[in-house]
Amino acid sequence: MSYFSDIYKGIKTLLTGMSVTGKYFLTSRKGAITQQYPDNRATLKMFDRFRGEVIMPHDEENRHRCTGCQKCEIACPNGTIEIIWDRGIDEETGKKKKKIDKFVYHLSMCTMCGLCIDVCPTDAIEWGQNFENSVYDRTALTRVLNKPGSKLMPGVED
Amino acid sequence: MIRALSITRSIHDWLYSSMSENMAYFIEMVLIAIVYLAIFAVAGLFLVLIERRVAAWFQLRIGPNRVGFQGLLQTMADALKLLSKELTGTEKADKFLYNLAPYFVIITALMALAVIPFTQDFQAFDINIGILFLIAISSIGVIGILLGGWSSNNKFALIGAMRSGVQTISYELSIGLSLLTMILITGSLQLSEIVEVQKSGWLIVQGHIPAIIAFMIYMIAGTAETNRAPFDMAEAESELGAGFHTEYSGMKFAYFFLAEFINMFIIAAIATTVFFGAWLSPFGITESIPILGVFWFLAKAMVLVFLMMWFRWTFPRLRVDQLLTLEWKYLLPLNLMNIVIMALIVWLNLTIQF
Numbered sequence: 088m089s090y091f092s093d094i095y096k097g098i099k100t101l102l103t104g105m106s107v108t109g110k111y112f113l114t115s116r117k118g119a120i121t122q123q124y125p126d127n128r129a130t131l132k133m134f135d136r137f138r139g140e141v142i143m144p145h146d147e148e149n150r151h152r153c154t155g156c157q158k159c160e161i162a163c164p165n166g167t168i169e170i171i172w173d174r175g176i177d178e179e180t181g182k183k184k185k186k187i188d189k190f191v192y193h194l195s196m197c198t199m200c201g202l203c204i205d206v207c208p209t210d211a212i213e214w215g216q217n218f219e220n221s222v223y224d225r226t227a228l229t230r231v232l233n234k235p236g237s238k239l240m241p242g243v244e245d
Numbered sequence: 246m247i248r249a250l251s252i253t254r255s256i257h258d259w260l261y262s263s264m265s266e267n268m269a270y271f272i273e274m275v276l277i278a279i280v281y282l283a284i285f286a287v288a289g290l291f292l293v294l295i296e297r298r299v300a301a302w303f304q305l306r307i308g309p310n311r312v313g314f315q316g317l318l319q320t321m322a323d324a325l326k327l328l329s330k331e332l333t334g335t336e337k338a339d340k341f342l343y344n345l346a347p348y349f350v351i352i353t354a355l356m357a358l359a360v361i362p363f364t365q366d367f368q369a370f371d372i373n374i375g376i377l378f379l380i381a382i383s384s385i386g387v388i389g390i391l392l393g394g395w396s397s398n399n400k401f402a403l404i405g406a407m408r409s410g411v412q413t414i415s416y417e418l419s420i421g422l423s424l425l426t427m428i429l430i431t432g433s434l435q436l437s438e439i440v441e442v443q444k445s446g447w448l449i450v451q452g453h454i455p456a457i458i459a460f461m462i463y464m465i466a467g468t469a470e471t472n473r474a475p476f477d478m479a480e481a482e483s484e485l486g487a488g489f490h491t492e493y494s495g496m497k498f499a500y501f502f503l504a505e506f507i508n509m510f511i512i513a514a515i516a517t518t519v520f521f522g523a524w525l526s527p528f529g530i531t532e533s534i535p536i537l538g539v540f541w542f543l544a545k546a547m548v549l550v551f552l553m554m555w556f557r558w559t560f561p562r563l564r565v566d567q568l569l570t571l572e573w574k575y576l577l578p579l580n581l582m583n584i585v586i587m588a589l590i591v592w593l594n595l596t597i598q599f
Contacts, residue, residue: 094575094579105555105559115304116302119307120306121301121305121306
């Protein structure tokens with residue numbers, strides 16, 4: 088007599104499926120995942136793991152965490168990162184010390200592989216969520232990530 | 246033969262008074278054909294839009310909402326685009342059959358539309374074998390699909406067409422038998438008569454348990470008959486490209502597309518007529534205003550169309566063997582059993598009537 092129980096189970100499972108989609112149908116107005124992009128530009132926030140571009144966060148006193156170790160430059164498979172560095176006198180100890188002059192990042196060559204961010208020992212660079220990167224001139228894609236006049240954050244190298 | 250509302254009655258009188266009888270008859274035919282073509286086009290485009298919006302809502306999307314208010318003109322724009330596209334075909338296609346196939350599909354859909362009672366007296370062709378005519382016509386549509394698949398000289402199209410043939414021929418049985426179950430109550434095949442019987446309760450109430458079983462079987466078989474998911478093996482875009490209409494482009498593709506949606510509407514309309522009292526309002530609340538029958542008819546049909554869309558966006562596609570198992574091992578025996586139960590109920594006067 089599995090014939091009739093098969094029919095019963097069949098109908099029951101079909102109704103279960105229909106109730107699931109039915110719930111989606113009723114809640115779709117509130118929970119629609121579609122982003123109507125150019126309209127919601129002001130409110131659109133990309134998710135945390137989105138890889139838009141490499142950025143270097145600075146604190147409010149214009150200090151970054153980059154020591155100029157160049158590990159990211161070595162890790163980059165396509166030469167996206169160029170670090171122009173210099174030796175300057177450290178204010179605390181008075182000794183000569185390596186520091187970055189310019190952290191040059193070529194967005195046009197970046198494949199967003201994330202190796203530079205993985206390899207950075209001081210977490211100086213991270214992913215930015217900006218995705219509107221189109222420009223009319225490709226030189227605009229070459230960026231200097233450290234802000235002018237920025238310094239190394241104390242305590243990073245300890 | 247041609248019954249009409251009071252507006253059309255005055256047009257009818259004017260035509261017959263101003264010209265010879267044959268001429269007036271001919272012009273009347275043409276007018277009615279134009280009206281039904283307009284219904285066909287508008288309903289087809291409207292259903293495509295509804296389908297897209299409903300599909301989007303089921304998938305937590307928004308759907309087309311840019312062209313016109315809430316995307317109302319979207320399908321109109323699509324149709325214009327398809328009209329302006331080139332009609333391509335394969336090199337070794339059987340040109341005559343290839344061009345003929347889409348017309349088979351839409352003409353059968355249109356012919357079926359003519360019998361449906363939208364409201365009292367709004368029925369182009371009220372023949373005494375209405376239901377039989379509808380079943381017969383809706384099965385002719387499959388010839389168009391078979392021809393299209395065969396003549397376009399494409400493997401995928403041929404496979405799609407053959408699958409469609411298998412499917413439609415099997416499921417016609419279930420459609421016919423489930424409608425036959427209801428005809429045991431009405432005792433007539435004429436659609437206006439079937440509506441008349443339902444003035445003492447819709448047939449799904451009158452026939453209670455066997456009627457509900459018949460309705461379920463009818464909806465399953467009807468979905469299969471229109472080649473919609475979960476029975477869309479004739480198209481099966483993930484396996485066959487686009488199935489039987491792979492090689493069609495432009496307006497010929499649009500004919501197939503529109504006919505599919507009109508067929509869905511026709512299946513829903515037959516179910517409305519046979520199970521849910523056609524244009525009769527629930528509990529006769531608007532019985533004095535016959536024009537509101539159109540509203541009730543369309544509302545009921547739309548609910549059933551929505552049900553078919555719900556099926557489509559919930560269930561995965563069946564394999565061919567599963568499809569045939571469902572029909573021959575489950576639906577058909579259940580249907581035959583159901584007819585016997587229904588006959589007993591009618592014989593013992595166990596129907597519920599108000």
